Amino acid sequence: MDANDGADAPYWNGLAEGRLLLPRCGGCGAWTWPAVSRCGGCGSEDMQWVERPMAATVFSWTRTWHRFGFTESLDLPFVSIVATVDDCGIRLLGRLDDPGQVDPVIGEAITGRIGATRVEGRDIPTIIWSRN
Ligand SMILES: [Zn+2]
Structure with a gap:
């Protein structure tokens, strides 16, 4: 596996730490998956990684x-x-x-x-x- 520097790196790093982190747009609040660096809905680049049960x-x-x-x-x-x-x-x-x-x-x-x-x-x- 290559260096973990893609848009989904926080997901994999979270799993490695024992946490499920999923991306949510800070602009419009939409959950996005697969992970993206820019929201397809509102264009925001403010992607927040939120721990989920x-x-x-x-x-x-x-x-x-x-x-x-x-x-x-x-x-x-x-x-x-x-x-x-x-x-x-x-x-x-x-x-x-x-x-x-x-x-x-x-x-x-x-x-x-x-x-x-x-x-x-x-x-x-x-x-x-x-x-x-
Ligand atoms: Zn958005």
């Missing part, structure tokens, strides 16, 4: 049965979830803590914590979702 609902999910690149450290099968973070509408990708291999339900309430996925010898911060 890791409460969300399942927007979409898939169970992966076959290995592909960068998943070498994960036990098969594993479930990936796109979750809508409560009260801001931002959707984030994470992995489900899935001990019973019970299929998620769209709209189901879930809670995230920050874990890691081992990729090419490095631990990459990862959101791990659990059922409430």
